[in-house]
Amino acid sequence: METITLKVTSNCLNHVKNARTWSQAQITILHPKFDASAKNKVNIAIGGIINLVVGDTHAIWHSHNNTTEQQMKNFERLFPLLANNPDKEVKFLYNSY
Numbered sequence: 001m002e003t004i005t006l007k008v009t010s011n012c013l014n015h016v017k018n019a020r021t022w023s024q025a026q027i028t029i030l031h032p033k034f035d036a037s038a039k040n041k042v043n044i045a046i047g048g049i050i051n052l053v054v055g056d057t058h059a060i061w062h063s064h065n066n067t068t069e070q071q072m073k074n075f076e077r078l079f080p081l082l083a084n085n086p087d088k089e090v091k092f093l094y095n096s097y
Contacts, residue, residue, distance in 0.1 A: 001093040005030040008079060010086040025062040025079055030089055033057050046094045050074045
Protein backbone atom coordinates (compact mmCIF):
# COMPACT_ATOMS: atom_id res chain seq x y z
CA MET A 1 0.00 0.00 0.00
CA GLU A 2 1.02 3.58 -0.63
CA THR A 3 0.48 6.69 1.49
CA ILE A 4 -2.16 9.34 0.77
CA THR A 5 -2.27 12.69 2.59
CA LEU A 6 -5.71 14.23 3.06
CA LYS A 7 -7.33 17.18 4.80
CA VAL A 8 -10.57 19.12 4.94
CA THR A 9 -9.86 22.83 4.66
CA SER A 10 -11.55 25.34 6.92
CA ASN A 11 -12.76 27.18 3.80
CA CYS A 12 -14.46 24.04 2.50
CA LEU A 13 -15.95 23.32 5.90
CA ASN A 14 -17.40 26.83 6.15
CA HIS A 15 -18.76 26.61 2.62
CA VAL A 16 -20.49 23.28 3.34
CA LYS A 17 -21.92 24.59 6.63
CA ASN A 18 -23.29 27.74 4.97
CA ALA A 19 -24.70 25.86 1.99
CA ARG A 20 -26.19 23.17 4.25
CA THR A 21 -25.58 20.57 1.58
CA TRP A 22 -23.04 17.87 0.84
CA SER A 23 -22.88 18.85 -2.84
CA GLN A 24 -19.74 20.97 -2.46
CA ALA A 25 -18.03 18.85 0.17
CA GLN A 26 -14.53 17.82 -0.77
CA ILE A 27 -11.54 16.21 0.86
CA THR A 28 -8.32 17.75 -0.37
CA ILE A 29 -5.62 15.37 -1.61
CA LEU A 30 -2.17 16.78 -0.86
CA HIS A 31 -0.24 13.72 -2.02
CA PRO A 32 -0.21 11.97 -4.42
CA LYS A 33 -1.72 13.76 -7.39
CA PHE A 34 -4.03 11.51 -9.37
CA ASP A 35 -4.48 11.47 -13.12
CA ALA A 36 -8.23 11.69 -12.61
CA SER A 37 -11.13 13.67 -13.97
CA ALA A 38 -14.91 13.42 -14.12
CA LYS A 39 -14.46 11.19 -17.18
CA ASN A 40 -11.42 9.31 -15.86
CA LYS A 41 -12.22 8.37 -12.25
CA VAL A 42 -9.87 6.40 -10.03
CA ASN A 43 -11.11 4.00 -7.36
CA ILE A 44 -9.14 3.91 -4.12
CA ALA A 45 -9.43 2.01 -0.87
CA ILE A 46 -8.19 3.93 2.16
CA GLY A 47 -6.84 1.54 4.74
CA GLY A 48 -8.06 -1.22 2.49
CA ILE A 49 -11.66 -0.69 3.68
CA ILE A 50 -12.90 2.83 2.81
CA ASN A 51 -13.68 2.67 -0.91
CA LEU A 52 -13.92 6.06 -2.60
CA VAL A 53 -13.84 7.52 -6.09
CA VAL A 54 -11.33 10.20 -7.07
CA GLY A 55 -12.61 12.29 -9.97
CA ASP A 56 -10.20 15.21 -9.68
CA THR A 57 -6.42 15.60 -9.51
CA HIS A 58 -6.47 17.14 -6.03
CA ALA A 59 -9.78 16.34 -4.32
CA ILE A 60 -12.25 13.64 -3.39
CA TRP A 61 -15.68 15.18 -3.98
CA HIS A 62 -18.93 14.01 -2.44
CA SER A 63 -20.55 14.37 -5.86
CA HIS A 64 -18.16 11.77 -7.32
CA ASN A 65 -19.05 9.32 -4.56
CA ASN A 66 -22.77 9.04 -5.07
CA THR A 67 -22.77 6.09 -7.48
CA THR A 68 -23.44 3.61 -4.69
CA GLU A 69 -24.90 4.05 -1.24
CA GLN A 70 -21.74 2.57 0.28
CA GLN A 71 -19.48 5.10 -1.46
CA MET A 72 -21.67 7.92 -0.21
CA LYS A 73 -21.60 6.54 3.35
CA ASN A 74 -17.82 6.14 3.18
CA PHE A 75 -17.39 9.78 2.17
CA GLU A 76 -19.90 10.96 4.77
CA ARG A 77 -17.95 9.13 7.49
CA LEU A 78 -14.47 10.22 6.45
CA PHE A 79 -15.32 13.89 5.85
CA PRO A 80 -16.44 14.64 9.46
CA LEU A 81 -13.47 12.73 10.86
CA LEU A 82 -11.09 15.02 8.97
CA ALA A 83 -13.30 18.09 9.54
CA ASN A 84 -12.91 17.70 13.31
CA ASN A 85 -9.41 19.12 12.77
CA PRO A 86 -9.71 21.52 9.82
CA ASP A 87 -6.54 22.07 7.80
CA LYS A 88 -4.78 19.20 9.60
CA GLU A 89 -2.94 16.92 7.20
CA VAL A 90 -3.61 13.24 7.87
CA LYS A 91 -1.79 10.33 6.25
CA PHE A 92 -3.45 7.03 5.43
CA LEU A 93 -2.40 3.90 3.64
CA TYR A 94 -4.34 3.30 0.43
CA ASN A 95 -4.37 1.33 -2.76
CA SER A 96 -5.93 1.91 -6.17
CA TYR A 97 -8.12 -0.74 -7.72
